[in-house]
Amino acid sequence: MTQMPSALTRSACLIDGEWRKAASGEEIVVTNPADGSEVGRVPSLSAAEVEEAVAAAERAFADWSKRAARDRSAILKRWFELIVAHADELGLMMTLEQGKPLAEARGEALYAASFIEWFAEEGKRVYGDVIPSPQTDKRILVLKQPIGVCAAITPWNFPAAMITRKVGPALAAGCTMIVKPAEQTPLTALALGVLAEQAGLPKGVFQVVTGDAKTVGGVLTGSDIVRKLSFTGSTEIGRILMAQSAPTIKKLSLELGGNAPFIVFDDADLDAAVEGAIASKYRNAGQTCVCTNRIYVQSGVYEAFTEKLAARVGSLSVGVGTEPNVSIGPLIDDDAIEKVEAHVADALEKGAKVLAGGKRHARGGTFYEPTVLSGVTQSMRVAREETFGPVAPVFRFDTEEEAVTMANATEFGLAAYFYTESARRVWRVAEALEYGMVGHNTGLISNEVAPFGGVKQSGLGREGSHYGIEDYLEIKYLCTAIG
Numbered sequence: 001m002t003q004m005p006s007a008l009t010r011s012a013c014l015i016d017g018e019w020r021k022a023a024s025g026e027e028i029v030v031t032n033p034a035d036g037s038e039v040g041r042v043p044s045l046s047a048a049e050v051e052e053a054v055a056a057a058e059r060a061f062a063d064w065s066k067r068a069a070r071d072r073s074a075i076l077k078r079w080f081e082l083i084v085a086h087a088d089e090l091g092l093m094m095t096l097e098q099g100k101p102l103a104e105a106r107g108e109a110l111y112a113a114s115f116i117e118w119f120a121e122e123g124k125r126v127y128g129d130v131i132p133s134p135q136t137d138k139r140i141l142v143l144k145q146p147i148g149v150c151a152a153i154t155p156w157n158f159p160a161a162m163i164t165r166k167v168g169p170a171l172a173a174g175c176t177m178i179v180k181p182a183e184q185t186p187l188t189a190l191a192l193g194v195l196a197e198q199a200g201l202p203k204g205v206f207q208v209v210t211g212d213a214k215t216v217g218g219v220l221t222g223s224d225i226v227r228k229l230s231f232t233g234s235t236e237i238g239r240i241l242m243a244q245s246a247p248t249i250k251k252l253s254l255e256l257g258g259n260a261p262f263i264v265f266d267d268a269d270l271d272a273a274v275e276g277a278i279a280s281k282y283r284n285a286g287q288t289c290v291c292t293n294r295i296y297v298q299s300g301v302y303e304a305f306t307e308k309l310a311a312r313v314g315s316l317s318v319g320v321g322t323e324p325n326v327s328i329g330p331l332i333d334d335d336a337i338e339k340v341e342a343h344v345a346d347a348l349e350k351g352a353k354v355l356a357g358g359k360r361h362a363r364g365g366t367f368y369e370p371t372v373l374s375g376v377t378q379s380m381r382v383a384r385e386e387t388f389g390p391v392a393p394v395f396r397f398d399t400e401e402e403a404v405t406m407a408n409a410t411e412f413g414l415a416a417y418f419y420t421e422s423a424r425r426v427w428r429v430a431e432a433l434e435y436g437m438v439g440h441n442t443g444l445i446s447n448e449v450a451p452f453g454g455v456k457q458s459g460l461g462r463e464g465s466h467y468g469i470e471d472y473l474e475i476k477y478l479c480t481a482i483g
C-alpha cells in the first residue's frame with residue numbers, strides 16, 4: 001500500500017505555533033476513497049480548543065498586521081517556494097486522501113502555490129485613494145486596512161487550492177487566518193501548516209483546526225473576534241453559516257454550488273468542443289463546482305457531437321489515482337456515488353439513453369464509469385441539481401434564445417461555457433448568461449490571476465486576481481481639516 005509522505009504528515013493541529021492533539025484524545029480517521037483503508041488520523045478538537053486558536057489569531061494579528069507588506073510578502077514567497085518544492089509529496093497526499101489521479105493532484109499543488117505567490121505580490125499593491133474635497137480646507141483620504149482575524153471552512157474536492165486561495169490574500173493583507181478543512185482531507189491542510197512553519201510564518205498567523213464541523217463552525221461563526229468567514233462548499237451549508245454569522249455581522253465570502261451549462265452552437269468547432277467538455281466535465285471525476293453539469297447542443301450538430309463525445313469518453317481510464325495513466329479516480333464517498341446513481345436512474349426513467357458508461361465501474365467501491373446521456377430534458381434531476389460526478393447529460397436546443405433561457409433556469413450562477421465561432425454571438429451570449437464566470441471556446445477557466453466567484457445562490461465575493469485581496473480589507477475614510 002502506498003504510504004503518506006511522512007515528513008509532511010501530522011496527526012495534530014497547528015495552534016499558536018504548536019502541534020496539538022485533542023485533550024480528549026478523540027480523533028477523526030482519514031481514509032483513502034480508492035479502497036477505504038486508513039491513511040491517517042487527526043484530532044477532533046473541542047470548542048474550547050478552537051477558541052484557543054481564535055485567541056492566538058487575535059494576538060498574532062497585533063504584530064502581523066503592522067508589518068510592512070514587503071516583509072509579509074517575503075515570508076509568503078518562501079511558503080510558495082516550499083509548496084512548489086514539495087509538489088510531488090503534496091500531490092501524493094491528495095491522491096491518497098481525496099482520490100484524484102496523481103498528475104491532477106500534483107497540478108493542484110502547483111495551482112495552490114500560485115495563489116500564495118500571486119498574493120505575496122498583490123499585498124504590496126494595496127493602494128488607498130485621495131479624493132478631491134468639496135471644501136478647500138479639508139482633505140479626504142481612503143485607507144485600506146486588514147479586516148482582522150479571519151476563518152476559512154474548506155471542502156474536500158481541492159484539499160490544497162481552496163485553502164491557499166483564501167489564506168494567500170488574507171495573510172498578504174495583514175489578516176490572520178484559522179482554517180477548518182473538510183473531514184475527508186485534513187492531512188493536506190496540516191501539511192501546508194508544516195511548510196508554513198518552515199517558511200517562517202509567525203505563530204498564530206496561520207492555524208489549522210480539525211474536528212466536528214458543527215462544533216468548530218459554531219465557534220468560528222459565533223466568535224466576535226473572527227471578523228470574516230470564507231467558505232467553499234455546498235449552498236446548503238453556506239446558508240447555515242451565513243445565518244450563524246448574522247449575529248456578529250461578519251463579512252462573508254461564499255463559494256457555493258454550481259450547475260454549469262456548456263452550450264455547443266451549430267457553428268462550433270466540434271472537436272474543440274468535445275475536448276473542452278472532457279476537460280470541464282471529467283476533471284476531478286466531475287467533483288468540481290465549476291464542472292459542466294449540463295451540456296446543451298444545437299439540433300444541427302447534436303448527433304455528431306454526442307457521438308464524438310461518447311467515443312472520447314470511452315477512452316478515459318478509470319482507476320486508483322496512484323496507478324499510471326488514470327484519468328478518473330474514485331468518488332469521494334458512498335453518498336457521492338449514490339447521488340450519481342440516483343441522478344442517472346431518474347434520467348433513464350424519464351426517457352434518457354446511455355451512450356457511454358451509466359453504471360458503477362467494475363472496480364467496485366466508489367468508482368463510477370464516465371457517462372454520457374442523450375435525450376435529456378429539463379424535467380430531469382440532472383437539469384436542476386449539481387450531480388458532482390462523471391456524468392454528462394446532453395440536452396438538445398434549436399435557437400440561441402432557447403439555449404440561454406435553459407442555461408439560466410437555475411438558482412445557481414457560478415460558471416458557464418459556450419462554443420461558437422461567431423464573434424457577434426460571443427458578446428450576446430456572454431452578456432446574457434447569468435453567471436460569475438464564462439468560458440468561450442474553453443472548458444478551463446480557473447487560474448490565480450482571474451476573479452473566481454458566482455452570482456445568485458452560488459455565492460458572494462471573488463477569489464484570486466487583484467479583486468481577491470479586497471475581500472480581506474476594510475476601507476477607512478480619513479477627513480483631515482487643514483485650515
Ligand SMILES: NC(=O)C1=CN([C@@H]2O[C@H](COP(=O)(O)OP(=O)(O)OC[C@H]3O[C@@H](n4cnc5c(N)ncnc54)[C@H](OP(=O)(O)O)[C@@H]3O)[C@@H](O)[C@H]2O)C=CC1
Pocket residue numbers: 153154155156157180181182183184211212213214216217218232233234235237238240241255256257258288289336386387388
Ligand atoms: N462548491 C464546491 O466547491 C463544493 C460543493 N460541494 C457540493 O456539496 C455537496 C455535499 O458535499 P459536502 O462535502 O457535504 O459539502 P459541505 O458543504 O457539507 O462541506 C464543505 C465544508 O463545510 C463543512 N461543514 C459542513 N457542515 C458544517 C456546519 N454545520 N458548520 C460548519 N462547517 C460545516 C465541512 O466539514 P466536514 O467535512 O467536517 O463535514 C467541510 O469542511 C457535494 O455533492 C457538492 O454538490 C461540495 C464540496 C465543494
Ligand SMILES: O=C(O)CCCC(=O)O
Pocket residue numbers: 157158161162232233255287288289290446452
Ligand atoms: O469546486 C471548487 O470550488 C473548486 C474550484 C476549483 C477551481 O479553482 O477551478
